[in-house]
Amino acid sequence: MPSLPRRLFWLAFWVVGFAVGMTGLLLYFKYQSVFTGLQRDRILLVAREIDEIAERDLSLGQDFWSIDTLPEVIERRRTAESFLQAIDVAGPDGRIAYASDMSRMGSSLPPEWMPLVTTAAPLAAFSPSRDEAVVSSPIRNSFGQVAGYTVVRYGRALEHEAMARFTREIVFACGVSWAGFTALLFALLMAMRRQIEAVFRQAADAVDGKAAVPESLAQEIGRAEGQFAQAERFLAAAADGSPR
Amino acid sequence: MKRMGFFHRQMARAMAAILVVVMAAIAATVALAYRSFEESVGPQVLAKASTAGRSLADTLALAAKHELPVDRLVGVEDLFGEAQKRYPEFARIELLQAGKPLYAKGVEGDGTLVARAPIAGYEKERAEVAIAVDPAFVRRIFQEMTLDLLVVAVVALFVSLELLYFLAAGILADLGRLRAQLAAFGRGAFVPLPRPAWLGVGLGEALERRRAAIAQRHEALPPDARPSPGADFTFTDTRGARGTNDAAFVMGAMRTPFFLLLLADDLSRAFLPVFAASLPAGGLALSPNLVASLPVVVFMVVVALSQPVLGGWSERIGRRRSFLAGAGIALVAHALSAQSSSLVELLAWRSAGGAAWAIAFVAAQGYILDHTDSRTRTAGLAAFVGIIMVSLICGPSIGGLLADGFGHRGTLALGAALAALGFFLAWRRLPADEAPAGPAPAGAAKGSLAAVLANRRFVALLLLAAVPAKVILIGTCYYLIPLYIVELGSTAAMAGRLIMLYSVMMVILVPWMAGWVMARRALADARPEPAFVAAGLALSGLAGLAMLLPFGVFSALALVLLLGIGQSLSISPQAAMVAEVCQREIATLGQGAVYGVYRLVERLGNAAGPLLAAILLETIGFRHSFVALGAGVLVCALLFAAVFLPRGVPARVATQAAP
Numbered sequence: 001m002p003s004l005p006r007r008l009f010w011l012a013f014w015v016v017g018f019a020v021g022m023t024g025l026l027l028y029f030k031y032q033s034v035f036t037g038l039q040r041d042r043i044l045l046v047a048r049e050i051d052e053i054a055e056r057d058l059s060l061g062q063d064f065w066s067i068d069t070l071p072e073v074i075e076r077r078r079t080a081e082s083f084l085q086a087i088d089v090a091g092p093d094g095r096i097a098y099a100s101d102m103s104r105m106g107s108s109l110p111p112e113w114m115p116l117v118t119t120a121a122p123l124a125a126f127s128p129s130r131d132e133a134v135v136s137s138p139i140r141n142s143f144g145q146v147a148g149y150t151v152v153r154y155g156r157a158l159e160h161e162a163m164a165r166f167t168r169e170i171v172f173a174c175g176v177s178w179a180g181f182t183a184l185l186f187a188l189l190m191a192m193r194r195q196i197e198a199v200f201r202q203a204a205d206a207v208d209g210k211a212a213v214p215e216s217l218a219q220e221i222g223r224a225e226g227q228f229a230q231a232e233r234f235l236a237a238a239a240d241g242s243p244r
Numbered sequence: 245m246k247r248m249g250f251f252h253r254q255m256a257r258a259m260a261a262i263l264v265v266v267m268a269a270i271a272a273t274v275a276l277a278y279r280s281f282e283e284s285v286g287p288q289v290l291a292k293a294s295t296a297g298r299s300l301a302d303t304l305a306l307a308a309k310h311e312l313p314v315d316r317l318v319g320v321e322d323l324f325g326e327a328q329k330r331y332p333e334f335a336r337i338e339l340l341q342a343g344k345p346l347y348a349k350g351v352e353g354d355g356t357l358v359a360r361a362p363i364a365g366y367e368k369e370r371a372e373v374a375i376a377v378d379p380a381f382v383r384r385i386f387q388e389m390t391l392d393l394l395v396v397a398v399v400a401l402f403v404s405l406e407l408l409y410f411l412a413a414g415i416l417a418d419l420g421r422l423r424a425q426l427a428a429f430g431r432g433a434f435v436p437l438p439r440p441a442w443l444g445v446g447l448g449e450a451l452e453r454r455r456a457a458i459a460q461r462h463e464a465l466p467p468d469a470r471p472s473p474g475a476d477f478t479f480t481d482t483r484g485a486r487g488t489n490d491a492a493f494v495m496g497a498m499r500t501p502f503f504l505l506l507l508a509d510d511l512s513r514a515f516l517p518v519f520a521a522s523l524p525a526g527g528l529a530l531s532p533n534l535v536a537s538l539p540v541v542v543f544m545v546v547v548a549l550s551q552p553v554l555g556g557w558s559e560r561i562g563r564r565r566s567f568l569a570g571a572g573i574a575l576v577a578h579a580l581s582a583q584s585s586s587l588v589e590l591l592a593w594r595s596a597g598g599a600a601w602a603i604a605f606v607a608a609q610g611y612i613l614d615h616t617d618s619r620t621r622t623a624g625l626a627a628f629v630g631i632i633m634v635s636l637i638c639g640p641s642i643g644g645l646l647a648d649g650f651g652h653r654g655t656l657a658l659g660a661a662l663a664a665l666g667f668f669l670a671w672r673r674l675p676a677d678e679a680p681a682g683p684a685p686a687g688a689a690k691g692s693l694a695a696v697l698a699n700r701r702f703v704a705l706l707l708l709a710a711v712p713a714k715v716i717l718i719g720t721c722y723y724l725i726p727l728y729i730v731e732l733g734s735t736a737a738m739a740g741r742l743i744m745l746y747s748v749m750m751v752i753l754v755p756w757m758a759g760w761v762m763a764r765r766a767l768a769d770a771r772p773e774p775a776f777v778a779a780g781l782a783l784s785g786l787a788g789l790a791m792l793l794p795f796g797v798f799s800a801l802a803l804v805l806l807l808g809i810g811q812s813l814s815i816s817p818q819a820a821m822v823a824e825v826c827q828r829e830i831a832t833l834g835q836g837a838v839y840g841v842y843r844l845v846e847r848l849g850n851a852a853g854p855l856l857a858a859i860l861l862e863t864i865g866f867r868h869s870f871v872a873l874g875a876g877v878l879v880c881a882l883l884f885a886a887v888f889l890p891r892g893v894p895a896r897v898a899t900q901a902a903p
Contacts, residue, residue, distance in 0.1 A: 004415075004442045011411050012265075019266045019404035020273050026396040027277045029645035034281065034389065038288035042295050045331070049299050073302075080298045115522070166280050173276035181269035188261045196254055196443065200422075204450035217250050220423075223430030228454055231434065231477045235461045238469050 005190060012185035017178050024174040031166050036159060040125050043135040046077050047150040054139045064147050070098045085153045092146055109151060117149050131156055251423040255416060266404050270397045285385055290359050293375040296331060297361035301373045308365020315346055324349035335378035342370045353379060391741060398748060399638045410500040418443040425451050432477035434458055494615050495627060497673040502608045503631050504666030505574055508659040509601055510639020519652040525587045535587060539594040546598030548847040552693055554606040555836030562677035563610045570603030571667035578663050582656035613835050619765055621823060626758030626816040630751050637747040695833060696841045701825045708884040709777050709818050711849035712877045716784050718853030719873050721746055721807055725800055728866050732796050742804050749808030758816045773817035774888035780814025781881035788874015791867055
């Protein structure tokens with residue numbers, strides 16, 4: 001059976017380790033959520049700009065499939081942001097009407113994306129793979145009906161770099177906190193253990209009649225001691241044959 | 245209040261020391277990480293401003309194509325004004341020529357976060373768009389982040405404390421064993437009791453030596469000369485000395501598995517509606533909002549309806565077996581929920597999850613009721629409520645973050661892993677049920693509802709306390725506050741933090757209030773439960789009236805604080821009163837069935853809360869809805885006091901509740 005100090009050390013080690021590890025894990029996810037949220041806002045800005053141009057032209061009576069200004073805007077916006085991989089503008093059925101990559105025009109968005117893109121929410125954001133993320137927003141006509149979708153694909157390399165950097169920092173922070181506070185908690189528990197054991201030792205001596213009752217345990221030991229003494233008196237009286 | 249004894253003092257000191265160190269460790273980790281957040285947010289905000297700047301520069305480049313002079317452009321301020329309207333975080337947008345502003349919109353800032361984008365075609369004029377980010381916007385992001393990190397810290401702290409209860413159980417049990425020895429010997433009960441194994445071993449042995457010596461001397465006397473055990477001392481365990489220690493042990497053994505099962509379920513609370521909405525609904529022609537709410541509704545309905553049935557069943561098959569059954573079903577339900585490919589499939593597994601939750605809940609509650617008596621029941625139920633509240637605080641917060649990282653299915657699978665761990669710990673640690681003292685209560689499952697509801701005082705307890713308390717809690721804290729906070733222009737996250745504050749208050753205050761009830765009980769053999777329930781209800785009512793204060797979010801904060809204090813005052817004494825008000829019914833139907841009916845009606849209050857609040861909101865608006873609910877609960881508090889305070893509760897009950 002391991003000794004109490006060893007048990008107290010493991011208690012400190014696991015409790016602090018768990019607290020710090022849990023905090024680190026939650027911080028990691030929080031950081032990822034903050035970072036990707038800010039990045040998504042930035043991409044959404046591009047998508048919304050294209051939406052607005054398309055919506056303005058639709059309100060002037062132009063057909064969705066023949067908005068002249070869109071191809072140029074799409075190409076300009078894609079080249080302006082280095083991490084944008086592609087911008088597609090698709091109809092409600094997912095068929096691509098305009099694209100930064102001309103060869104994609106006329107093809108369809110991946111079918112597995114459609115339930116996500118056509119969601120009722122004002123924007124959709126998802127990651128089809130580890131290296132790619134997608135933000136899409138609906139284009140509405142003058143009657144508020146969905147005329148199509150702007151779908152922006154971008155690389156996640158920036159996110160991965162930021163997460164790798166943060167991971168290094170958080171692992172270091174957790175390691176330092178774990179080591180430092182485990183030592184501190186262990187020292188505190190050992191000090192408390194010494195104090196309590198000293199009181200218990202004195203109390204054990206008091207029960208054996210070798211020392212005075214410690215003040216902090218006077219009430220509890222006193223009551224037990226009183227009962228022991230009374231029982232011993234009764235037993236002695238019974239042994240002598242005298243009445244109780 | 246009674247002075248704490250040595251053992252309580254030592255436990256409190258140890259827990260306080262561990263709490264302080266754990267809090268410091270968490271704070272240090274968060275502080276170190278905060279720097280990384282700070283370094284990342286600024287550049288990201290600036291990158292967004294750069295993107296907007298390039299977009300505006302592109303538009304202005306069209307003018308260069310038409311060879312319009314940059315200093316004579318028309319409508320530039322309007323263009324910038326439009327952009328500012330869309331992105332209020334941009335404090336000022338300027339068109340600069342050789343660094344000097346030609347056109348500008350917005351107020352001048354401190355110039356620390358400015359993104360610049362040159363305008364193609366105006367290179368000779370050195371024209372560029374400059375966008376200054378509003379420092380207040382960045383500050384707001386940091387404030388939000390700080391509050392979120394605080395939430396992370398609180399969650400980590402509570403989960404760590406649960407781990408502490410688990411790891412330190414052996415050492416804390418030693419203090420409990422010594423206390424039990426001293427308490428028993430102090431009463432003259434010289435029975436052999438379990439001795440400490442780690443701490444105070446010497447004292448435990450000294451006490452046992454002394455006890456054994458007395459017992460030996462007693463044995464050595466001729467039988468007719470032995471003083472007969474009685475009021476002064478005894479050698480048999482007639483006063484439950486062993487039982488007191490066992491109760492703490494049983495509840496300690498139940499705590500971690502129960503927490504893990506609750507946490508497994510609460511993890512998915514934050515995203516389950518979104519997950520459900522993403523699944524194909526098959527042939528069901530339902531609105532997206534209805535689809536999103538279905539898993540929660542199905543879960544709640546199964547939990548509510550199964551309570552009265554499960555009470556008797558759990559008593560019949562035993563707490564250990566029923567807890568293991570709940571954990572096993574939870575494990576399967578979570579694992580298969582993670583694999584669901586359609587809404588119908590998810591609903592089926594969520595129903596199973598609801599049944600598992602209800603079985604575990606009833607079994608855990610049964611452990612408390614079986615191992616406490618009328619003196620300690622309030623404290624036991626407070627610990628029970630505490631476990632539920634800790635899981636409610638931690639589960640949704642952790643689940644939301646984990647779902648961002650692992651996805652919905654991954655987080656549900658993690659729930660299954662937690663349920664598996666809960667099952668394993670329950671299997672290893674939960675003690676076998678003692679054989680029932682008598683035959684199982686007849687007809688516990690059948691007709692219990694009607695039989696229990698024939699008790700008028702029980703009905704009064706339900707209608708004047710249990711239901712109003714739940715109506716105002718769910719109606720205001722969980723329904724009206726989130727809507728009201730957003731209506732005030734604050735965020736949903738702020739509403740979430742207020743709800744979390746309520747839960748944190750419950751975790752801290754409920755055990756404290758239970759200790760107060762026990763201390764009052766110890767004084768002059770008083771029965772303080774009805775007074776606590778009435779006071780708690782009155783405070784909950786006043787919480788609704790707090791919305792008359794004209795302080796916006798701070799009025800909501802006052803509501804949450806008052807509600808937290810009120811509910812923590814009443815929640816455990818109210819549950820404890822059931823055993824005393826329904827003694828007759830418990831004797832015939834069993835306490836599982838009676839508590840099942842109590843929990844069923846309480847849950848109907850849960851369901852009625854948002855419904856009533858929604859009707860009120862539709863007809864009289866936010867403020868008056870809060871006030872109406874508060875006033876209604878105040879009236880109930882007065883009626884409750886009129887019914888229960890003058891007479892108190894029926895005559896003294898047996899110290900050990902009937903199993």
